[in-house]
Amino acid sequence: MEETESLDAIEESDPPDLKFYGGRAASTVPLAVFVAWAIFQSGVLGVGDTQGLVVGMLVGLIAGLFLVKGSWKDYADTIFDGMTQRVAATAVVAWLWAGMFANVLQAGQFVNGLVWAADVTGVAGDLFPALTFVLAALLATGIGTGYGTAITFTTVVFPAGILLGANPTLLFAAILSGAVFGDNLAPVSDTTIVSAVTQDADIGGVVSSRLKYALVAAVFAFAAYVLAGLSMSGIEVTGAGTSLAEQANALGLVHLVSMGVVIVTAIQGRHIVEAVSWGLLTAIVANLALGLSSLSDIIVFVAPAETSLASELTWLPIVRLAGPEESAVVGGALYNGAVGFFPLIVLTLLIVAAAEIMIRGGGFEAILDFLISSVATTVRRTELTMVLGTALVNGMITINTAAEIAIAPYIARLGGRFNLNGYRRANILDANTSALGYIFPWGGGLLAGYGAMTSLTESVPWFTESMVVNPVTVWPYVFHGWFLVAVFVFAAWTGYGREYVHDRQSAEVERV
Template identity: 30%
Template sequence: MTQTETKELQFRGGVMGALMPLLVLVSGLIYLSVMERAGTKPFWACAWVAMGVGLFLCRNRSAYCESLLRGMGNQTATAIIALWLLAGVFGKLMTAGGLIEGLQWVGASLGATGGGFVLLAFVICMVFSLGTGTSVGTVIGLGPVLYPAGVMLGADPTVLAVALLSGAAFGDNLSPVSDTTIVSSLTQGAQVADVIRTRLPLSLSAAGICVVIFLFFGGSDEALREVSRLSQGDISGLIMLLPLILVVALALKRRHIVEAMFFGNLAAMICGWLTGAITFGDIFSLPAERGVSTGLIENGIASVTGAVLFALMVLALTQVMLDAGLMRRLLDKANESLIKTRTGAETGIVAVTIAASIPLSANAPALLLVGPGLVRKLAEKFGIAPERSANLMDCAVCTVFFLLPWHIAVAVWQQVIAASAAETGVAAPSAMASFFTPYPWAMLVVLAISIYWRSRNQNDQDLRTEHGAAAGHSSDAVPASPVKPV
């Protein structure tokens, strides 16, 4: 049975009953975050309880269970799992090959310490995510390397961590191979190339605000005092940049990101072997006793299992939200009661897209929920160009989405940063750090300015039209007699 043929799930308590699983999940995640116990593994229990609450509240439990399974087995889930498994191994190989030491050497040689390294890390993540189109892959692939190296070079742990997430969000927002770019363009009937061209000023403006923040607040005085005592790194570790370049190059050639990551894994093994940093036994070997790791491949996969399991449970709950029809009803109500003008329509597109992204674990489904019907109808009704409505949607879905800890990209980011800090013995950021990620906030500011500026230009144009019409009618002129059409 397809999703279009599936009847909407009915819950005891109506709308509040349908909302209860989400409220339970969010409450648990916020509690763990406030108590400094956030992470994908602690989040398992919250998701499990939320699924159980929904089961007891749903009037048709069989349909509810089918909805959960459909969410766990959809294409988004399988693609995320495949990518994470390869990216987890990739991160372990890059670290074992000495890329951290290589980046330390670059930072020490160029003086890129503190805020300078934070800015460098932000740019690297921007380029990587722009080429791959995946925020999750960027965090998993680069986080284990850039985070510890940056802290060792005097970067503020919290600012560095949110710089990595900001760079990942930039690519998700702008990349031509990003699922959000593709979905936002197709649902509005716009060409991807036109959407990218017109979105570029918005994305670069938000990135520019981030650059200022990272330069001014990226350095830690305490950490900077420790830089001189640390190892100056090893230039040979820079050879591990070649696998990274290979992954980006393959992604830019429109090769599948899973294929790109697999060949990146192989390249990382070869580069590590050439420098002597990695042996075949490090990659895979028969352990001396049962229960001991077989090598870097196992360690890499194990490092992402927590995120994978949490993602499956959240995607299952996301499917329940969609099958309950809750978001559709809320968004339709907002459309009927709030949107009256073109400026209101643009503001409404941003607002409903953000609202749809809050409960959903992935941002592309949020665009699919509001794009084809609500947003496109608003754009057509108020004369908003398809490229403009696509840009408003895509930029909006890359704001609040990258702040909240129950979203997949943020949950994985928390897991990667915490694991990297624990493995290398460096300081970890606060569990609430995601709320201070600059790129989403900067994009909200940019969107507000853009909508205001367009509204002002539209008003000026209307004024000029009125003045032009009035100029043809002076007080002394004799009004023309009305002529009936023939």
């Protein structure tokens, strides 16, 4: 009888804390090993291979194991708990769907449509990054996923910009800046919702109260992209299909409708999976109806020639036999779009597992305890701590929504003890989460765009490995991210936008 009771008690209790030789700080070892590996691999050696980073994270997780005091099983269970968090699954879903959608748009000559539009309107390569920033910001605000925007724009707008003579690093950074803007401002963005709910504020009020920060940063960012665009040159592109005249095709712009379908359905409150699926269907129908791509460009089964059954099915538009030098594979835009993200998905799941180890091992708490007790002693210092603490946590937990959830209770407590109101706390939390998730070279948003870019070497004939932008070189140019952080540092220092609880009470969140 007693044994049954104790078993029940165990099941109902919180997950076990992890104890490490070396104290709470040792729980940061798995992530620290990974960050050191990432810096060595991509920063020092310039190797951008995501699968290499996966091995780095695995090595980090194994290294941490040897420092565990007591049961190693708890450590192993924590890895499972971390990997099965809903936010991780949300990011995975966003990447897979956005990857498929973006690749179908690309197969449907959307790039060529953009080249045509730029040619007709006279937008040259030097202004292209600034324009891309605005368009990416609009898409991200409409669909609410910065990751999806980074993937879609890198797949379709990035190659068009390179052809028009835009600087690749600046252009990639402009796309990421647009994603930051949307993640920060969109009412349907995960990070917006988390920021409002955790700070006990209504979503509508949170969004309208953050315009005063977001628009200031965006104006500076736009100007910076114009100036940088004029001073940073493009790269020489040679090979088949690189002549602008050959590339321009007005019909490709039909995919503005495909994107419109995603934006409208998302704004209507449909789930992002549903919204993107509708956009995907629209894009496929448009491709086939207007002859922009064949069905086999979208999905194709390349069967081995010796299979007799396959040779009887070649009348199907999606089946063909492999040539003599060709291997039997599945291909097409749907396939490439989804498969391109597999390494990143595995990496991300492992990173959130390592972050969970740090949370249960107390490393995270130790850092925040230090900040609360010794740094946050006045309202100005508290707001600066909230800005920098959010930045720090985003550097450690690279899916920005997961980072935001982890730090949200501390932001509530820190800000609440100085009676900063819910809107102000939600804004500090979300702006810095949105920004830093696309600035750190190992951030999920940046890696999502990078994943899409590496898959261009498969799908765009003239796009070579040497044109892929190294994530480590991008961070200085994510201007909207930097300006957003700067606006909040300024706001904390000067009191710009500061509101206390008694100034204006946030309406209660409508809990579902």
